[in-house]
Amino acid sequence: MYIPHTKKDKEEMLKTIGAPSFEDLVKQVPSKFLWPKFNLPAESLDEAQSAARMAGLAARNCRPLSFLGAGAYERYTPAAVKAITSRTEFLTAYTPYQPEASQGTLQAIYEFQSTVSALYAMDCANASMYDGASSFAEAVRAAVRVTGRKKIVYAAGVNPQYMDTLKTYFAHSPEYSYVKVPMKDGAMDKAALPALLEGAACLAVQTPNFLGLIEDMAGVSDLAKKAGALLVAAADPVSLGILAAPGEYGADFAVGEGQSLGLPLSYGGPYLGLFSCKKEHVRQMPGRICGLTKDKDGRRGFVLTLQAREQHIRRDKAASNICSNEALCALAATVYSALYGPEGLKELAESNAGAAAFAAERLSAIKGCSLKFKGPFFNEFVLTVPGSAAALREKALARGVDVGLPLAPLYPELGETLLVCATETKTEADILKLEAAIKEAL
């Protein structure tokens, strides 16, 4: 890595900001993430040897028949998505630094925003964020800014990683409080809401929730409004092919994990944060927004707009520390959504729900297994298993099937359970293989 600063430069900079040393400056970064040790071979390798070694390491990856979901969903991605996103005019992770010179990129972002707004039935969407978790945390932060309140009420079914991300944002703000809405049959206990919402900045809900269940959102936004709180809703965009969109049940902010729109799983990233809101909150929206305008000759043009509250202008007073976006992932999601179209997305959502319903029917018929909850679910469900869920998964994995996510580490109160997901990628034969794998492993 090329670092242009001399030792003298660094000393001057540290002196100016009053930090005793660079180590002191980064002391809040946990030490295990600082200067990590790499397990590199003792003897240096030439290019061919390096390639062989990497191929050997890659061969250790196993590609089981996977029924994992829990926030990231396996999709079949049409070849056209890769063909379009691989075009060199588009192939950058960033919006360019002279954005208006790249009208094609800005138009793609504009189409992305229109797609997200339409999917979530919201007034406006931004150019994207890092992932669903960062979108969720930023939406809660925006609700805190709008209301001036610091109590955050969240449903127990919100993805635990989203909550971790939010708490990391507020790690040095002890005045923020988090109040969990208890779970009733795997969903939010709505009867508890009026008392909990008093003095809250927002109610944060996810539907389908982390356990796959569809939350009953009827009347929820009214309860929030009555308490002066905003409604932050997270939703898998594909589920919106058949489920009510956040805008329809009165959400102020609506977010989601855009990976679900045809992006590869890639061991966790890069993913794509979807972020949308009501127009009245647009100035609290983090990140960038691409707008449509006319030039002096009346021709259509795309520009970055509402930048006045961004970091490069407002510094420490910016709405968010995010001033970039996931341009290439956003493009892929836009192309994927356009290829499916509204009808296709409905069919896609239906095949997800169908695959999961069939899996639930087969698995709950296995002796000793049962569905943990009665409520309606989308493409994943909680299965109670006899004995250790983690041991069951390991056994089945050895036979090439990943049967789902053991929930005990995240939700100890649910006992020995698996979160099992079946997307449109799973055929009837695949699901019968899953059934056989669980039977064998029990």
Place this chain on the structure above:
Amino acid sequence: MPKPEEVKYTKTHEWVHPGAEAVVGISDHAQHEMGDIVFVELPKVGQKLEKEKPCAVVESVKSAFDIYAPVSGEVTAVNDAVTGDPAVLNQSPLGNGWLFKLKTSNPAEAETLMDWTAYQDFVKQATH
């Protein structure tokens, strides 16, 4: 509309027309420096403001600026005309572009602010 000599100024370029119900706005110099103003966010009626704490935001094509309360007090009125048409703030910062009125809790606070002559000197120094 008060004359520039009739109001007091802060170092952060707000003006206040003192009285039982004080009127607050931004100076002509401030609107000129900001450029075309496109959005104004005002405090709520009934909100209690503390001297020198941010209480409003004025956004121009260049940036967004915090507006600091020149004196402490409770907001009694806000100017909906500027939120409806922010350009009014550029056209008439001391007149139709006033931001809000407040019942002052400590009238002596205004005494510490700059008068017109002192403010002109302050601006001159700051720009040199």
